[in-house]
Structures are given as C-alpha cells and as structure tokens.
Amino acid sequence: MTPFTFARATSPEDAARLAALEGHRLLGGGTNLVDLMRKGVEHPTTLVDVTALSTEIIETARGGLLIGAATRNTALAAHPLVRTRYPVLSRAILAGASAQIRNMATVAGNILQRSRCAYFNDPAASRCNKRAPGSGCDAREGFNRYHAIIGGSPACISAHPSDMCVALVALDAQVHLLGMTGARTVPLAEFYRLPGDTPQIETVMAPGEIITAIELPPLPVAARSDYRKVRDRASYAFALVSVAACASVQDGVLTELRLAFGGIAPKPWRALHAEQALLGGPVTREAVFAAMDLELAEAAPLAGNAFKLELARRTAVAVLADLTGVTA
Amino acid sequence: MAISVNGTDIPVPDDPRVSLLDLLRERAHLTGTKVGCNQGACGACTVLLDGERVLSCLTLAVQADGRSVTTIEGLGDGAALHPMQQAFIDHDGFQCGYCTPGQICAAVAMLRELQGGVPSYVTADLAGQGTVTAEEIRERMSGNLCRCGAHNGIVEAILQVAKEQAA
Numbered sequence: 141m142t143p144f145t146f147a148r149a150t151s152p153e154d155a156a157r158l159a160a161l162e163g164h165r166l167l168g169g170g171t172n173l174v175d176l177m178r179k180g181v182e183h184p185t186t187l188v189d190v191t192a193l194s195t196e197i198i199e200t201a202r203g204g205l206l207i208g209a210a211t212r213n214t215a216l217a218a219h220p221l222v223r224t225r226y227p228v229l230s231r232a233i234l235a236g237a238s239a240q241i242r243n244m245a246t247v248a249g250n251i252l253q254r255s256r257c258a259y260f261n262d263p264a265a266s267r268c269n270k271r272a273p274g275s276g277c278d279a280r281e282g283f284n285r286y287h288a289i290i291g292g293s294p295a296c297i298s299a300h301p302s303d304m305c306v307a308l309v310a311l312d313a314q315v316h317l318l319g320m321t322g323a324r325t326v327p328l329a330e331f332y333r334l335p336g337d338t339p340q341i342e343t344v345m346a347p348g349e350i351i352t353a354i355e356l357p358p359l360p361v362a363a364r365s366d367y368r369k370v371r372d373r374a375s376y377a378f379a380l381v382s383v384a385a386c387a388s389v390q391d392g393v394l395t396e397l398r399l400a401f402g403g404i405a406p407k408p409w410r411a412l413h414a415e416q417a418l419l420g421g422p423v424t425r426e427a428v429f430a431a432m433d434l435e436l437a438e439a440a441p442l443a444g445n446a447f448k449l450e451l452a453r454r455t456a457v458a459v460l461a462d463l464t465g466v467t468a
Numbered sequence: 469m470a471i472s473v474n475g476t477d478i479p480v481p482d483d484p485r486v487s488l489l490d491l492l493r494e495r496a497h498l499t500g501t502k503v504g505c506n507q508g509a510c511g512a513c514t515v516l517l518d519g520e521r522v523l524s525c526l527t528l529a530v531q532a533d534g535r536s537v538t539t540i541e542g543l544g545d546g547a548a549l550h551p552m553q554q555a556f557i558d559h560d561g562f563q564c565g566y567c568t569p570g571q572i573c574a575a576v577a578m579l580r581e582l583q584g585g586v587p588s589y590v591t592a593d594l595a596g597q598g599t600v601t602a603e604e605i606r607e608r609m610s611g612n613l614c615r616c617g618a619h620n621g622i623v624e625a626i627l628q629v630a631k632e633q634a635a
Contacts, residue, residue, distance in 0.1 A: 146484035146530050167528075174487075174526045175507050187484065189531060218586045223594040234589040238611020239578065241508060243520045244527065375589070375610035 142183045149190045152352045156318050158188045160348025166190045168210065168249030171241045176254060180263045181271055191246065194353065197221070203358035206316075209248035209351045213304065214239070216247055226356060228365035228384050232307035235369040238376050248351040251305060251315070251328070252343070255298040256378055258283060269295040270339040284444040286378060289452075290436055291405035296339030297442070299403055300332065301378055306402035307367055309410045310384040311356055319349035328354075332407035339406075361386045361396040368459045369402070370451060379403035381451045389464045392422050399456065404439075404448055411435045414456070423464045428457045471532045473498065474542025480533045488532050489513045489524035492539060500540035500569045504613075511612035514570035515539050521577035540569035543576065551632060552576050555625035563616035571612045575626050578608045579633070600630040 149155035149166075158164050163185030167173060176182040194208025197219050205226075207216060216222060217233035233242065236250075259266035259278040267276035279287055279297055287297040305328065313328045331343055345351075365386035371377040382402035388395050397419055399411040417431035432453040441449055461467060470477040471491070478496050489506075492498045492515070504512030506525045513525040516538040524537075543550040552572050555561070562568040582588075582598050590607045591598040598604055605623050614622065 141485045171526050227594045240521050240523045240611045244522050
C-alpha cells in the first residue's frame with residue numbers, strides 16, 4: 141500500500157474543503173477503499189475520515205426521510221420507519237455483503253463504491269479503461285458473467301455492484317451534495333454517468349463535492365415493496381440480476397409501479413419503459429415479458445452474460461406476482 | 469491515542485497503513501484473530517469493535533482510536549470459556565480451527581443483533597422481530613466461510629447458546 145497521511149473531517153464544510161485537494165480521498169467504513177488501496181488500484185496521498193459526519197435518520201417536513209451520509213448500512217436497514225415505509229430498501233441493504241461489512245459501510249460509501257470487475261481489480265495483469273483510461277478492456281472477451289448487458293460501451297461493461305442503490309432509484313431518492321460553491325440536490329437516477337468513452341468518470345459529482353445526505357420522498361406505494369436478488373450462492377455474493385419493485389393494484393390492474401434492476405447495467409437501472417408499459421394493465425407473465433422486452437431492447441449481451449436477459453424477465457415476473465398476489 | 473484491546477490500552481500506530489488486524493497480531497501479539505483473505509471476503513479476521521462485529525483486515529487501526537476492541541482472547545471470563553466457545557466444542561463447530569475465532573466472535577455479536585431486533589434478508593416480517601432459526605443463523609453468518617465445511621456444527625452451537633440465553 142502506498143504511504144498516505146490520515147486526517148479527520150470535523151464538519152461537512154471541512155470534508156468538502158479537504159476533498160477538493162489533490163490526492164485526497166474520503167474514507168467511510170473502508171470496506172471498498174482500503175481493499176482497493178491494498179490491491180494498488182487506488183493511491184490516495186491523504187485519507188479523510190468522514191465517519192464523524194451525520195449518522196442521523198430524520199423525518200422530513202413533507203413526510204420523507206433524510207439520511208445522514210455516514211449512517212452505517214445496518215442502521216439504515218434496521219430503522220423502524222425504513223422497515224415499515226420502505227421495506228424494499230431494508231431488504232436490498234440486507235441482501236448485500238455480510239453483516240460485518242454492513243456494520244462498517246456507510247450510506248455514501250455504498251453509493252460511491254467502485255467496480256467489482258475482476259480486471260478493474262487486477263492492476264498487475266489486466267487491461268481496464270476505468271482504472272487506466274485507454275489501456276483497453278479485458279472483460280469484453282473475458283469473464284463477463286457479472287457484467288452489464290445494457291448501458292455499457294465498447295470501453296467498459298462493468299456492472300454497478302450496489303444493492304442499496306437499486307432500491308434507492310426505485311424510490312426516487314435524492315442525493316444531497318456540498319461543494320466549495322454551495323449545496324445542490326441530484327436525483328440518484330441522474331447521479332451516475334454511463335461509461336461511454338470515459339468509464340473513469342462515474343458520477344456527476346464535481347471535484348471537491350461530497351455527499352452529505354440521501355433524501356427519500358414520501359411514497360405510500362413503497363409500503364408494498366420488495367427486493368429479490370439472484371446470485372451464484374444463497375448469500376454474500378454480488379447480484380447476477382436483482383429486482384426492486386413497489387406496486388399497487390386496484391381491480392386487477394397496476395395503478396402504481398416502481399421497477400429497478402441491479403446486476404445488469406453500469407448504474408442502478410430504473411425501468412421506466414417497463415413501468416409505462418405495465419401501468420393500467422394486469423400483472424400477467426405475457427405483460428411483464430413484453431414490458432421487459434421493451435426495457436431491454438437496447439441490450440447488448442456478451443458470451444458470458446446473455447442469460448441475464450431471460451433471468452431479468454423471469455425475476456421481474458416473480459417479484460411482481462408476489463407483490464400483487466396474483467399467479468402470473 | 470490508544471485502542472483498548474480486551475481492556476488493555478495499545479498505542480495507535482504512527483503509520484496509518486497498519487490495519488487493525490496487523491495491530492492485533494503483530495503489535496499486541498494476539499494471534500487468535502486470523503488472517504484469511506485479507507480482503508473482506510472470508511470473515512476469519514472478525515473482531516468486536518465497541519461490541520459490533522467488523523472485519524479487522526479492512527479497518528485501519530487509526531480508525532479504532534479511542535474505541536474498544538474485543539478479540540477471541542478477550543471473550544471469555546479469565547480462564548473460563550465463553551458459552552459460545554464451549555458450544556463450538558460441544559457441537560464440533562470446527563475441523564482445522566482456522567476460521568473459528570472469527571466464527572465465534574461473529575456468532576456472539578450475531579445473537580445480540582438478532583435479539584436487538586436487527587432484521588436479515590430472510591426475516592419474513594420486516595416489521596416484526598426475527599426468530600432464532602437455522603435459516604436465520606445461516607444467512608446472518610454468511611460472512612464467515614469455513615472451508616472444512618463445519619457449518620452444520622456451527623449452526624447447532626449457536627442454536628444451543630440461543631436456547632441457553634432464553635432459558
């Protein structure tokens with residue numbers, strides 16, 4: 141590990157000031173960053189510990205929730221209001237990593253975690269445009285079982301690894317940012333950039349901006365929501381495909397629907413096309429398959445991950461059938 | 469600038485690269501905590517930080533400054549084994565023993581989490597309380613791998629301790 145100095149941020153403003161400095165990186169639980177430093181993927185000159193920033197979860201005036209950036213994943217998943225009003229979020233967090241890692245990891249760190257692509261994580265022997273821009277991509281012709289089928293580019297097909305963020309995009313979460321020029325709010329759905337020609341640029345954050353909080357809007361339909369994750373072992377593995385859904389049915393037709401996917405794209409994938417196609421109709425296998433065909437029309441699967449097209453369709457059917465109580 | 473390890477103060481290292489795991493093994497000479505993968509994938513390095521289970525390989529020692537660490541060496545009361553240690557012996561919850569300190573530390577904290585109302589991915593009713601079942605234990609202990617395959621004994625050991633605590 142390259143030598144570095146260690147600092148502690150005492151306030152959000154202090155963290156933003158330090159984050160703007162060359163070579164400075166923010167440290168939450170360290171579950172991803174410390175590992176990347178040990179592997180030689182990341183080489184910060186200074187780590188700024190931000191775990192003393194807000195860990196509060198408070199109800200907003202409009203009836204949503206404001207979640208401090210340093211809140212630990214376990215604390216968010218276990219919060220009574222999250223469990224009752226946004227169960228999809230609890231379930232998604234609990235589907236990720238292990239209990240030890242969830243105890244350590246922060247909410248902002250989860251959002252800003254980096255790719256688990258084997259080639260990104262192997263600086264000694266692999267080419268990766270995200271780690272070393274212009275060097276090439278070994279995943280495209282290599283082991284791409286865990287990679288994106290939609291939203292990728294010739295330069296990068298890395299899939300976003302977070303479970304929590306799949307639920308957050310389904311819930312229309314907002315990211316509160318603070319920089320030297322002030323504060324702003326960005327929907328999580330618009331927070332990540334698709335890789336294009338610059339896979340090393342992963343978010344819309346400006347240099348020196350930090351995440352201070354995540355805001356959930358009031359969303360009654362979220363009380364009926366769920367998260368299902370399909371993976372290579374029953375627990376403690378990244379998603380092949382995951383589905384976050386909130387649904388409401390009246391007189392046999394979907395009146396409200398939020399649908400998002402993990403494991404298939406470089407960012408948590410909100411399925412707006414599928415939502416539009418399904419709203420106002422019944423939950424049947426045929427309807428969900430047709431909606432998913434529309435959603436994944438632009439998919440460009442590869443040798444190792446083409447199975448995800450069918451897996452995503454079928455997992456969507458299963459989750460929506462469970463949520464709405466129909467046999468699709 | 470000190471970390472309380474099993475009640476003894478250990479100075480925080482000058483070099484921030486030192487992990488909590490290396491501090492425990494190389495500086496405090498507490499070698500019960502094991503180095504497995506050293507990348508957060510196996511759970512062998514699990515210790516309790518302020519009572520919560522964490523991975524000491526991915527925790528920088530400097531981040532534990534002013535906090536309290538309990539390792540396998542500090543779990544029992546003097547020479548007396550912790551009930552979880554005894555239960556692992558009773559149920560053959562190990563073979564080679566390498567993952568065992570991490571398993572036992574994780575199991576002690578896991579029961580506290582379960583009894584404190586923290587849900588898991590397999591908890592059916594998120595609004596309610598999880599129950600101590602083999603399914604819950606398997607899910608909640610999934611961060612601790614055992615390459616010998618002693619998982620059945622580990623689950624039985626934890627079920628025994630939960631039953632003793634409830635009695």
